[in-house]
Amino acid sequence: MAEPITIYGDPGSGNCLKVKWVAAHLGIPATWRDVDVPGGGTRTPAILALNPAGRVPFVVFPDGAVLSESNAIITYLAEGSALIPQAPLARARMLQWMFWEQYSHEPFIAVRRYQLHYLKRSPDDLDPKLAGRGADALRLMERTLEHAAFMAGEALTLADVALVAYTRMAHEGGFDLAAYPAIRAWIGRVETGLGIGPYAAPA
Numbered sequence: 001m002a003e004p005i006t007i008y009g010d011p012g013s014g015n016c017l018k019v020k021w022v023a024a025h026l027g028i029p030a031t032w033r034d035v036d037v038p039g040g041g042t043r044t045p046a047i048l049a050l051n052p053a054g055r056v057p058f059v060v061f062p063d064g065a066v067l068s069e070s071n072a073i074i075t076y077l078a079e080g081s082a083l084i085p086q087a088p089l090a091r092a093r094m095l096q097w098m099f100w101e102q103y104s105h106e107p108f109i110a111v112r113r114y115q116l117h118y119l120k121r122s123p124d125d126l127d128p129k130l131a132g133r134g135a136d137a138l139r140l141m142e143r144t145l146e147h148a149a150f151m152a153g154e155a156l157t158l159a160d161v162a163l164v165a166y167t168r169m170a171h172e173g174g175f176d177l178a179a180y181p182a183i184r185a186w187i188g189r190v191e192t193g194l195g196i197g198p199y200a201a202p203a
């Protein structure tokens with residue numbers, strides 16, 4: 001059996017879970033090392049020596065190589081699998097949504113969730129842009145999923161992995177998914193396709 005990769009991550013982080021899910025789905029042996037993000041675990045000398053960016057997830061390969069950025073890691077792990085379309089335009093469409101996730105979705109939905117759910121800040125103290133831009137992102141996803149089974153077309157791809165991570169936790173950021181039936185149905189399809197259970201907040 002191949003030597004396992006080591007995933008450094010926090011189980012409450014959607015970015016980290018993306019990596020865990022893809023490795024498990026593709027049968028890539030992986031060892032998980034917990035890093036406590038709210039407790040400052042990403043800024044210890046040992047972690048900074050591995051990833052000077054001071055963030056998780058990152059992966060250490062058996063030869064010692066380190067790779068960070070969730071969407072870069074899952075793209076590397078899934079190379080050659082059905083999670084990445086082969087046709088150039090379909091592949092680029094997948095990447096379109098993965099870049100969008102990092103610039104137009106995660107910075108609002110995940111950040112609002114972190115501030116409310118982990119830092120226990122009051123909604124009144126938050127930057128209103130987080131709610132507004134997060135809702136914009138959900139509306140665009142809803143319109144997309146009214147016409148397609150998955151974000152980049154009719155097949156499950158890494159675009160869905162990237163986007164489901166924080167979308168299925170969006171309620172913890174104060175975003176009510178009741179208004180988004182197409183998103184809710186899609187979350188179920190992605191969870192089934194990846195073989196992960198429905199969302200349960202880490203204990």
Ligand SMILES: N[C@@H](CCC(=O)N[C@@H](CS)C(=O)NCC(=O)O)C(=O)O
Nearest residue numbers: 013015037042055056057069070071
């Ligand atoms: N763009 C990065 C974001 C990584 C990131 O912000 N990770 C957070 C947890 S979700 C973190 O490590 N925060 C700790 C810190 O900033 O000290 C990715 O997709 O991997």
